[in-house]
Amino acid sequence: MVCLEWWSFELLVLLSGLLPNPQLETSVLSITLNTANCLFMIPYGLGAAISTRVSNELGAGRPWVARLAVRVVMFLAVSEGLVMGLVLVCVRYVWGHAYSDEEEVVSYVARMMLLIAVSNFFDGIQCPLAGVARGCGWQKIGAWVNLGAFYAVGVPAAYLIAFVLRVGGMGLWTGIICGVVVQVVLLVIITVCTDWQKEATKAQNRVFNSSLPTDLAT
Template sequence: MLPQLFAYALNFPIQKFLQAQRKVNVMLCISAAVLVSHTFFSWLLILKLGWGIKGAAITLNISWWLVVIAQSLYIFITKSEGAWSGFTWLAFVDLYDFVKLSLASAIMLCLEFWYLMILVVITGRLKNPIVPVDAISICMNINGWDAMIAIGFNAAISVRVSNELGAGNFRAAKLAVLVVSITSVCIGVIAMIVVFATRDYFPYMFSKSLPVAKETTKLAALLGFTVVLNSLQPVLSGVAIGAGWQSLVAYINIVCYYVFGLPAGILLGFTFKYGAEGIWSGMIGGIVLQTIILIIIISVTNWRNEAEQAASRVKKWGGTIASEE
């Protein structure tokens, strides 16, 4: 899996570069083509050749590197309509500020992604953990599928907010936050309804074990609530990225997730003997607290001041303000 990690390191900056220019259709075409090849290689290596998990790892490595190579070729060949004119020493001007922002963003996102992954690890410390871990893993898969939609909104709103603030259109930035938040939550509510309606059936997509299926059904209520929360939370994080609040949100994540949510989950799961449901419930509390704090911050933010700060950064790094042209 190590080659895949290096592909991640290249893929995400390239994606942001293309998203900032609204080259979403290019990324869509590349991803669709790679998905087709990924399906073929998965069948070939996992089923036809019988390589199992090893084949799955090889397929993922190939697919992620194909995405990186294809996107890089597009940038190098088209020059992105003047957005990138080639390598230059000017790229290292004010690099320290970019590094600080990148590290803050990485810490912020890692704290968010690791949080739910820790749920599976902690569940593995329960007595007789096999069934609860299997059930939690199934729920995390379902949550991950729905989260892909919210992550798409995360990317869209981060680029939209940064572009609008950079252009001085603070009202448009504020409106975009409202529209995307409502849209994402509505999709999350629909997904929650689907989870509730199929709670007796979807576990069998992943396992034929009756105990695992029953445990997963018991967790459906928590899964549905998590799906709704995770439809809004990535959008709020995207707003933070677009507005440059990564450092602030990183501190908020530490307090909400690891000072409040994680201890609450351990307390409910182990001390009060609620098991996997208790662990998950406590950790949901951390997500709820973080979401409430971000909503309050966004609600009281002076977007005019944010636009002025963004304009000063654009001028500092040699750009132009769209509204002034």
């Protein structure tokens, strides 16, 4: 699940080399990706935590606690996205100086920071939702969601906006944001429609079967 998303962001850097002024575009996209990766660690931690909590609660037969944990982590995710977005907007004119002294790069990074704030907000939502999917054992569903969101929507949209509409590197990042939005919408629908009692029963059955000898479990 995570690799499919990660590779799509890496693909942006490769595509930036095909844009006019590839030195500038590649430099700024690399800085943008590095910044996004640092920010990604916070929601990724929330996703790991909710994955463990949901799986434990479902296995223990407490679906209402698992549902409450999902609500709490989503509140934390939205709060983190808003706070970090505000921080990014405030430091956008100085952040580029941490990587380059060229004014062209610094000003370009400042514009990209606004897009990073948006992508980080949606990433902050999808990470806990992806963690919920892993905790419920929906790895295959999550993989298909990521495959469709990023490679059927995100990457084609990035190419269209950057090369056809000639928006450049900002178009690449805008396109991948479209993929993240689709990913969030799909995961929200799946999570909202979840029958937690049914998932708890499935989890308990898996625990029971795994504790049986192989010949009895089959």
